[in-house]
Amino acid sequence: MKSRNISLVAAMEDIIARCSYCSMGMVDKDNKPYVLHMNFGYEDGVLYLHSAPKGKKIDVLQNNNNVCLAFSTDHVLEHQNADVACSYSMKYRSVLVFGKTEFIDDLSEKRQILNLIMKQYTGRCDYEYSDPAAKSVTVYKVIIEKMEGRAYGY
Ligand SMILES: Cc1cc2nc3c(=O)[nH]c(=O)nc-3n(C[C@H](O)[C@H](O)[C@H](O)COP(=O)(O)OP(=O)(O)OC[C@H]3O[C@@H](n4cnc5c(N)ncnc54)[C@H](O)[C@@H]3O)c2cc1C
Numbered sequence: 360m361k362s363r364n365i366s367l368v369a370a371m372e373d374i375i376a377r378c379s380y381c382s383m384g385m386v387d388k389d390n391k392p393y394v395l396h397m398n399f400g401y402e403d404g405v406l407y408l409h410s411a412p413k414g415k416k417i418d419v420l421q422n423n424n425n426v427c428l429a430f431s432t433d434h435v436l437e438h439q440n441a442d443v444a445c446s447y448s449m450k451y452r453s454v455l456v457f458g459k460t461e462f463i464d465d466l467s468e469k470r471q472i473l474n475l476i477m478k479q480y481t482g483r484c485d486y487e488y489s490d491p492a493a494k495s496v497t498v499y500k501v502i503i504e505k506m507e508g509r510a511y512g513y
Pocket of ligand 1: 380395396397398399409410411413414415416417
């Protein structure tokens with residue numbers, strides 16, 4: 360099976376829209392990789408994330424805001440011969456996003472972003488958040504610098 364690059368932004372956005380989470384790669388202060396799975400929202404070329412205000416990832420991102428996020432979907436295991444390990448492969452469509460995170464402090468912007476994240480999972484973006492609820496969560500966006508798509512077997 361062959362892989363092909365996906366260059367159309369709309370095709371990459373379609374892959375992102377069909378993912379339920381992404382994997383976010385970061386670089387910690389010791390120059391070691393740190394990868395976490397994250398829920399997300401996406402709109403108009405910007406990715407949105409949220410989390411508890413404390414923890415390793417917040418420390419890591421405050422020190423180095425460069426991130427790489429991986430999305431993949433349409434996973435299908437195929438084989439030519441069930442008895443030959445090397446004949447197995449997995450079809451997929453995937454997107455890599457490279458960018459920088461930016462923390463959001465403004466409460467009204469945080470509410471809009473939380474609803475963008477909710478929209479990814481429920482299709483709804485009309486939820487309300489009290490001030491304490493909006494303050495208790497850390498919200499950040501990923502300013503995208505580069506996006507690459509690839510399909511394998513499709
Ligand atoms: C599908 C999915 C979606 C998720 N969505 C979100 C989200 O939207 N927002 C969010 O904040 N978190 C989300 N998580 C959890 C996230 O991946 C992290 O586990 C969590 O955010 C804690 O990260 P931290 O850096 O704050 O770790 P800390 O709580 O500071 O943990 C300290 C140590 O625990 C280890 N650790 C951290 N997380 C994990 C883990 N998942 N498994 C094993 N070891 C771990 C690390 O080595 C770290 O050094 C999601 C997880 C999954 C599987």
